[in-house]
Amino acid sequence: xxxxxxxxxxxxxxxxxxxxxxxxxxxxxxxxxxxxxxxxxxxxxxxxxxxxxxxxxxxxxxxxxxxxxxxxxxxxxxxxxxxxxxxxxxxxxxxxxxxxxxxxxxxxxxxxxxxxxxxxxxxxxxxxxxxxxxxxxxxxxxxxxxxxxxxxxxxxxxxxxxxxxxxxxxxxxxxxxxxxxxxxxxxxxxxxxxxxxxxxxxxxxxxxxxxxxx
Numbered sequence: 462x463x464x465x466x467x468x469x470x471x472x473x474x475x476x477x478x479x480x481x482x483x484x485x486x487x488x489x490x491x492x493x494x495x496x497x498x499x500x501x502x503x504x505x506x507x508x509x510x511x512x513x514x515x516x517x518x519x520x521x522x523x524x525x526x527x528x529x530x531x532x533x534x535x536x537x538x539x540x541x542x543x544x545x546x547x548x549x550x551x552x553x554x555x556x557x558x559x560x561x562x563x564x565x566x567x568x569x570x571x572x573x574x575x576x577x578x579x580x581x582x583x584x585x586x587x588x589x590x591x592x593x594x595x596x597x598x599x600x601x602x603x604x605x606x607x608x609x610x611x612x613x614x615x616x617x618x619x620x621x622x623x624x625x626x627x628x629x630x631x632x633x634x635x636x637x638x639x640x641x642x643x644x645x646x647x648x649x650x651x652x653x654x655x656x657x658x659x660x661x662x663x664x665x666x667x668x669x670x671x672x673x674x675x
Contacts, residue, residue: 462648470642472582475610475628478644479583482614482624483592485648491623496592497613499600500580503563504550506572510543521547525599543568554597557584563598579610609644624648 464481466474479496486494504525508518517536524532528551537544549566553559560581567573580596587594600613609628616623626646 463646465643465645467643468641469644472579472586472610474642474644475583475612476586478626478646479587479612482612482626482646482648486614486616486624491616493617494623495615495617496587496594497597497600497615498580498583498594499597499611500576500609501601501611502576502609503567503573503598504601506570506576507543507546507550507568509572510568510570511540522601525550526601528599550598554595554599556593556596557581559596559598560584583610622649 462485464478466478479498483494483496504522508514508521513521521533521536524536525547530548530551533548533551537547540547546567549563553563553566560577563577564574567577584594584596594612600611611627612625613622614624624646626644628642628644
């Protein structure tokens with residue numbers, strides 16, 4: 462089960478897709494859910510600062526994905542202070558305190574600051590709704606796909622992620638490749654849920670309305 466929202470670059474689109482996923486889980490009676498939010502721009506900014514690409518970047522990605530701190534220290538030993546920032550990413554998860562530590566620990570790179578500001582805005586929004594997301598700076602989504610905020614949803618007692626989604630700034634619509642914002646979500650509910658229905662395509666018409674349409 463999936464949905465995509467095209468054509469809006471603001472955080473409103475990210476919020477709507479994430480709320481849609483949580484609403485769908487609640488509607489089918491799923492167990493209490495935990496929302497994890499990340500931002501690959503932080504990792505990519507560090508790669509750019511260290512001039513890393515190809516196999517070296519992939520190795521650090523895999524070490525971060527598994528939170529293998531000894532491997533991270535070995536892979537980044539020659540990178541100086543920015544190398545230490547990769548190691549710090551492995552522990553930067555949680556609520557407002559994780560964001561505060563990220564601001565104090567990571568380089569004041571404009572791309573990193575902008576990403577942390579977006580995460581702070583999402584955290585503030587959901588907290589006001591009574592939802593306490595977890596910020597996880599090693600929640601990357603797809604290594605070569607998502608370019609903005611990404612998220613995952615875990616159910617209480619479940620081992621695997623049931624929802625993944627995120628923002629990709631370059632989308633293909635119809636038969637013509639167009640550069641435009643795209644936020645998507647994919648639910649993998651597994652055998653414990655049976656979901657049937659027809660595909661749904663919702664187009665933006667002035668206001669964000671995908672959630673109400675679904």
